[in-house]
Amino acid sequence: MDELNRIDLNLLLTLHALLTEKHVTRAAARLRKSQPAVSHSLAQLRTHFDDPLLVRHGGRMTLTARAQALVHPLEDALNSLNGLLAAPDFDPAHTRRRFRLSLSDYASRIILPPLVRHLRSEAPGLDLAISQASREAMLVQLTDGELDLALGIFPQPPEDIEVQDLFREEFVCLADKAVLPAKGGLSLEEWLQRPHIMLALRPDANDEIERALTDRGLRRHLAVTLPHWSAAVDLVAGTDLILTVAGRAVGPLQRHKTLRKFKPPLELPHFAYQQAWHARRTNDPAHSWLRQALMTCSQPGR
Structure with a gap:
């Protein structure tokens, strides 16, 4: 209890915001306080812990080892206090x-x-x-x-x-009707011969589709790799590209009347979005x- 008597508990909320945001201005916005007020609180915290807590490194603020060690205990303590003080019924x-x-x-x-x-x-x-x-x-x-x-x-x-x-998801393929048979989709051989769009945050990602191909000793030609789901469908129209993607990402095709959905020509696992x-x-x-x-x-x- 002696340590609690030496610090204003409001400073702990400021400390949590600073450790989370790693930025005085963002911490101030999170707390709905002025930047000078948060800077003043940071100075008090540095004195209390005898540590700079936040230091500039490579053009951005990073946590010191002492600050990093405070993150989890502080969050656990604040969660416990929040539970103690919270109203019995959440509103x-x-x-x-x-x-x-x-x-x-x-x-x-x-x-x-x-x-x-x-x-x-x-x-x-x-x-x-x-x-x-x-x-x-x-x-x-x-x-x-x-x-x-x-x-x-x-x-x-x-x-x-x-x-x-x-919810559960399954993969579907999407292509321009002009490069598909009059009915149905593509055989596996035809599908592999076409250029593909891959949705991934990194160009070297190994997603569920790539793993399914690797398991069968197959490879596809990735003509475009991008992280933007919303843009991927727009890239298909008027090209020979194939997009294989989660079904709900495609949605109704009223806006893309030249496109057609079809079942992938190889078995791809259903998956849970979580x-x-x-x-x-x-x-x-x-x-x-x-x-x-x-x-x-x-x-x-x-």
Whole structure:
């Protein structure tokens, strides 16, 4: 208790924001405080911990070893205090929180619009900060407390990461009707001879489609590799390119009347699109409410 008597607990909230954002201005925006006020608090924290906490390295601010060691204990302590002080019944209509989510523009297009409408109606005080990262980076950010939720495919998550299926997906192929037979799709041989579009954050990614091909000793010609789901469909029209992608990413083709969907000519696994979070968030009432909202808003027809 002696240490608690030596520090203003509000400084701990400022410390959490600084360790999370690694930036004084962003921490100030997160706390809804002025930048000078947060800078003053940082000076007090540096004195208390006898450590600079944030240092400039390579043009950006990074955490010192002492600050890095504080991240998880501080988050656990604040979560415990929040649970202690929280009202017995969670009220989304009057809660004020900011959640950090990471998701691709695929999920942004099919889940984010209904989710935002739901939040504005049921929980207008819940704010979202959206980022995009690779699967591996999202898992690290969840562990480090830089993310609250990540959306994607997580076949082998670490032990401290909880995963919940949102919906099942299957792959479909898309091509311009002009380069397809009058009916149906393509044989495997024809499919392999065509140039392909690959959706990946990194050009060297080894996704489910590439693994299925490798298992059969096959390769396809990747003419275009890009991370933008929303742009990929537009690249197909008027070309000989083939796009193999999650079915809900294509959606109805009213806007692309020259295109046709068809079944992939090789067996590709169905997969679950998931939400993932660190286990320390599981019992947070607001976090739990948001997870349920995501589950509801990810269903077809929302």
